[in-house]
Structures are given as structure tokens and as C-alpha cells.
Amino acid sequence: MIFGRKSKNQKFRLGESELKVVESYKYLGLVLDKNFTWKAHLVKVLDKARKRVQALSGLGLREGVSAKAMLRGWEVLVRPVLEYGAEIWGEKIWKEGERLQMEMGRKVLGVSKMTTTEVIQGELGWEKISSRRIVLRLRFWHKIVQMKKDRLVHKIYRQRRVEFIKGGKKDKKNWCYWTWKFLKELHLEHVWVSEKIELGSNFNKLVSNLMKNKEENEWRERMQRKSKLRLYRKLKDTLVVEDYVIELTMLRGGTNKLRIETGRWKKERENERVCKVCLCEQVEDEKHFLLACPMYVRERARMYARISEECELEHVESMDEEWQIQLLIGVGWREKNKRIRKIVLEYIRKAYNIRKKYVADM
Numbered sequence: 001m002i003f004g005r006k007s008k009n010q011k012f013r014l015g016e017s018e019l020k021v022v023e024s025y026k027y028l029g030l031v032l033d034k035n036f037t038w039k040a041h042l043v044k045v046l047d048k049a050r051k052r053v054q055a056l057s058g059l060g061l062r063e064g065v066s067a068k069a070m071l072r073g074w075e076v077l078v079r080p081v082l083e084y085g086a087e088i089w090g091e092k093i094w095k096e097g098e099r100l101q102m103e104m105g106r107k108v109l110g111v112s113k114m115t116t117t118e119v120i121q122g123e124l125g126w127e128k129i130s131s132r133r134i135v136l137r138l139r140f141w142h143k144i145v146q147m148k149k150d151r152l153v154h155k156i157y158r159q160r161r162v163e164f165i166k167g168g169k170k171d172k173k174n175w176c177y178w179t180w181k182f183l184k185e186l187h188l189e190h191v192w193v194s195e196k197i198e199l200g201s202n203f204n205k206l207v208s209n210l211m212k213n214k215e216e217n218e219w220r221e222r223m224q225r226k227s228k229l230r231l232y233r234k235l236k237d238t239l240v241v242e243d244y245v246i247e248l249t250m251l252r253g254g255t256n257k258l259r260i261e262t263g264r265w266k267k268e269r270e271n272e273r274v275c276k277v278c279l280c281e282q283v284e285d286e287k288h289f290l291l292a293c294p295m296y297v298r299e300r301a302r303m304y305a306r307i308s309e310e311c312e313l314e315h316v317e318s319m320d321e322e323w324q325i326q327l328l329i330g331v332g333w334r335e336k337n338k339r340i341r342k343i344v345l346e347y348i349r350k351a352y353n354i355r356k357k358y359v360a361d362m
């Protein structure tokens with residue numbers, strides 16, 4: 001492979017044989033291309049990460065793996081794939097990568113494509129993957145400037161830094177440009193210049209925190225611009241993961257055992273997946289289980305009574321079905337919803353105990 005400008009049909013030999021000139025080459029797990037566009041690398045990485053997302057979410061649906069485990073899976077199995085070598089290539093915008101993270105978030109939360117990225121980010125407390133790459137790069141920079149002076153990486157950095165300053169800090173192809181720019185954006189340009197980090201301060205932590213604040217501000221600004229999110233931004237203004245996300249799959253995990261799901265794996269037609277508990281020929285889905293099945297009528301009445309008593313929400317039972325579902329197992333009610341979820345979980349537990357007596361496939 002020849003890096004840089006187009007060369008005119010040069011031939012290279014190793015002993016007798018002529019060497020083939022290639023367009024890209026894999027080295028230390030990075031796919032290099034001659035102009036350092038990283039396109040080939042990102043395609044390969046995205047493909048690998050996507051397969052892992054699919055495997056993870058498959059586990060989530062079939063085996064009822066918890067949201068917590070899925071999030072952990074994302075952190076240890078998928079994200080490292082997306083970030084491999086990001087200290088070097090990470091300054092570019094990478095839409096497909098961001099999109100994959102959002103796709104994963106939707107799967108964990110069990111929400112549709114209509115849910116905006118701001119809401120997904122908000123519920124999970126996630127940063128954009130581009131922000132994580134910046135943190136990785138800056139940590140790497142810190143490591144380089146602290147290295148022994150005779151290390152090759154350090155020497156190359158010194159050389160490039162001199163060139164960068166000589167060129168008026170304009171050369172975007174110089175690695176120093178982006179490091180300098182990112183530090184400047186975090187108001188740390190003086191650290192780039194002096195390369196001195198105050199005694200007792202933890203550079204890595206400092207950078208992570210500053211980045212987190214920056215991201216949180218940008219997230220809030222984006223929400224301000226979307227009128228659809230008027231209600232959401234009243235409920236949520238910090239970028240931290242919500243506790244209920246962890247409980248979420250307990251609710252879903254419960255409903256995974258319903259026939260609408262189990263029938264899918266047995267390849268039954270959807271209209272055949274009727275409730276075997278009440279025998280009223282209705283498909284046993286979340287709605288039937290939570291709102292309609294007559295076998296749990298007492299438990300349901302108790303649930304509604306508790307919701308109206310403890311959460312000051314009256315007449316839930318006469319609301320529109322979609323509203324009820326949203327209220328009982330939906331996303332985004334904060335404090336009130338914590339209490340509601342406890343009550344709903346209690347209902348699910350009791351209803352399952354009844355169900356067990358009638359249905360063998362538990």
C-alpha cells in the first residue's frame with residue numbers, strides 16, 4: 001500500500017517477486033487505507049458491532065435478560081468494538097456508529113423508532129459515542145506527554161507539535177490539531193500549551209467530567225429546539241440513567257411469558273395465541289393480561305385502588321386502553337411512576353400465581 005498522493009505506476013520488488021499494491025491493509029486490528037479516511041475500518045467495525053447488538057437483543061427477548069445485563073453487554077461487548085483505535089481516527093463524525101448506539105438504546109427501553117434520540121439518551125444517561133472518543137484521545141495525549149522522552153511515540157509527537165505550531169495551528173491532518181481543538185473546547189487550552197497538570201488533579205477524571213457537562217448542555221439545547229419534547233424536558237434535565245430502566249425488563253420479562261411471545265417461538269399464528277387462562281378467545285398479550293383478563297379481576301381492582309390512593313391518579317380504569325398501558329408500563333413518569341411500577345409489579349406477581357394454576361408452559 002502506498003500512503004498519500006497518487007503515484008504513477010511505481011513497481012516494488014522483494015527479491016524476485018513483484019509486490020502487489022493494495023488499497024487497504026489491516027495492521028494491529030486497524031484497517032488502514034492510503035488517504036487515512038478510515039472508511040474501510042469503520043465499515044468492518046460497524047458490521048461486527050451490529051452482529052453483537054443483534055445477539056444481545058435476541059437474548060433480551062428470548063431469555064428475558066434484564067435491561068441491566070443488556071446495558072452491561074453494550075459496555076463490554078459492543079462499545080469497545082466501536083471504539084477500537086479511536087484515539088487515532090476518532091475526530092470524524094460517524095453517523096452510523098451513533099445510530100447503532102440509539103438502536104441498542106431503543107431495544108433496551110423497548111420503545112419504537114418514533115422515540116427521539118434525546119429521550120433515549122436521557123433515559124439511559126448516555127453520551128454520544130463521539131464524546132467518548134474525544135475522552136479516549138485526550139487520555140492518550142496525556143499519556144504521551146508524560147512518557148519518557150526517548151520513547152518513539154513521544155518523539156513523533158514532539159516533532160508533529162512543532163510542525164503544527166509552525167503552520168499556524170491550521171493543519172487538520174495533523175493529529176495535534178484535534179487534540180488541541182478538543183482541549184480548547186473544554187477550556188483546557190492552557191494545559192495543551194504548558195503540558196502541566198496541576199498536582200493532585202486527576203486529568204482523566206477532569207476530562208470525563210468536563211465532557212459530560214458539555215454533552216449535557218448540548219442535549220438540553222437540542223431539547224429546547226424540539227417542541228415535541230416540551231413535557232419531557234420538565235421531567236428530566238440531567239443526563240443520568242433512570243432507576244426504573246433497571247426494573248423495566250422485570251415488567252417486560254414478565255410479559256415475555258405470555259402467549260403472544262411464547263407463541264412466536266412456536267410459530268403459532270398471532271390470532272391463535274389466545275389466553276388459556278380465561279378461555280374467552282382473546283389473544284394473550286400485555287393488554288389482555290394487564291387490563292382485560294377476567295381471571296385477575298380482583299387483583300386488577302386492587303391495583304387501580306392502590307394507584308388512586310397512593311399516587312393520586314383517579315379513574316385510571318376508565319381511561320383509554322393505550323393510556324392505561326402507557327401509564328402502567330410506559331416510559332417517563334418519574335417519581336409517580338416509581339410508585340406505580342411497584343404496584344404494577346405486585347399485580348403481575350399475583351396474576352402469574354393465578355396463571356400458573358391453569359397454564360403448564362410457565
Ligand SMILES: [Zn+2]
Pocket residue numbers: 275276277278279280288292293294295
Ligand atoms: Zn385471559
